[in-house]
Amino acid sequence: MTIPTAARGSAPTPGVTARERLLEAAVEAFAEKGFNATTTRDIASRAGMSPAAVYVHHDTKESLLFTVSVEGHRAALKVIRTAATIDGDHVDRLRHMVREFSTWHAVNSRVGRIVQYEFDALTPEHRAEIADHRRRIERVMQDVLTAGVAEGAFEVVDVPGTTRAILSLSIDLVRWFTPRGSHSADDIATLHADLAVRMTAPHSTAPHS
Numbered sequence: 040m041t042i043p044t045a046a047r048g049s050a051p052t053p054g055v056t057a058r059e060r061l062l063e064a065a066v067e068a069f070a071e072k073g074f075n076a077t078t079t080r081d082i083a084s085r086a087g088m089s090p091a092a093v094y095v096h097h098d099t100k101e102s103l104l105f106t107v108s109v110e111g112h113r114a115a116l117k118v119i120r121t122a123a124t125i126d127g128d129h130v131d132r133l134r135h136m137v138r139e140f141s142t143w144h145a146v147n148s149r150v151g152r153i154v155q156y157e158f159d160a161l162t163p164e165h166r167a168e169i170a171d172h173r174r175r176i177e178r179v180m181q182d183v184l185t186a187g188v189a190e191g192a193f194e195v196v197d198v199p200g201t202t203r204a205i206l207s208l209s210i211d212l213v214r215w216f217t218p219r220g221s222h223s224a225d226d227i228a229t230l231h232a233d234l235a236v237r238m239t240a241p242h243s244t245a246p247h248s
Contacts, residue, residue, distance in 0.1 A: 058096055060086045062110075065103045070149040074104055074160045105165045108154040111147065112172035118143045119179050129187035130236060136183065138232040141209040144216075145224035151213030177202050184239065193239040205235045 064085035068077040079100050083090045097103045122139040125132060144151045158166060180202045187193035195201045208231040216227065 057086075057088065057092070061088065061093065061096055061103070062107060065107055066149055066153060069104065069107070069153045069157060074100070074153075074157045101160065101162060101165070104153070104157055105161055105169075107150065108157075108161065108165075108169055109172065111150045111154045112169060112176070114147070115140070115143055116172060116176050116179075119176055123179050123183055129183065129190065129192035132183055133187065133193075133239065134232040134236055136180065137205060137209065137235040138228045140206070141212060141228040141231040142224050144209045144213050145218075145227055148213045148216050151210070155210060155213060177206065180206060187239070191241065194241040195239055201238065205238065208234060 061082065064082045065077075067085055068082050072081070077100065079093050080090045082100070082103065083093045086093075093103075097106065119136055119140050122136040123132060125135050127135070154169070158169065161169065177199070181198055184193055184195055184198050184202060188195050188198065212227060212231075216224075218224070
């Protein structure tokens with residue numbers, strides 16, 4: 040998900056649409072205050088818009104949250120689908136998928152925190168749609184693991200459970216990752232890719248510490 044960053048209450052940035060400014064303002068507010076403590080007026084102020092102007096694009100605050108969530112999930116799905124198509128063997132593909140998925144979550148950690156931890160604030164209909172996007176992401180990983188197991192590249196007893204465990208490495212980092220921390224996004228992504236390979240390696244070839 041790529042949303043242009045705008046300063047609080049700043050003049051509109053050339054080339055940035057009102058919708059994009061509004062989404063960035065919503066991400067900023069939700070990440071800072073949480074969904075429940077954020078007001079539509081606060082979002083409008085951050086976007087440099089009047090409260091009434093917000094309703095031109097979204098009829099409710101929840102609608103804004105849903106838009107942030109669905110666009111974030113679509114972006115993450117695109118990342119993992121693209122990573123799954125690289126040339127190489129099953130291990131190469133798994134390593135690349137996890138690296139790219141973790142990198143995306145690190146770079147977009149604010150959006151990631153919102154879509155993961157404000158899920159219950161969505162309406163039942165919107166939760167169902169987001170859950171469908173999550174199943175699609177899981178399916179990409181499951182397909183790679185299943186193919187690798189069939190050819191002996193992986194030793195995985197529970198493919199759905201292992202899928203969730205591997206994806207959780209990337210998803211959970213939004214809870215604690217900060218660009219100002221001691222480890223870069225690349226460091227974390229590389230670690231996660233190595234862990235995923237270790238988790239799925241046949242016992243006879245699993246790397247030893």
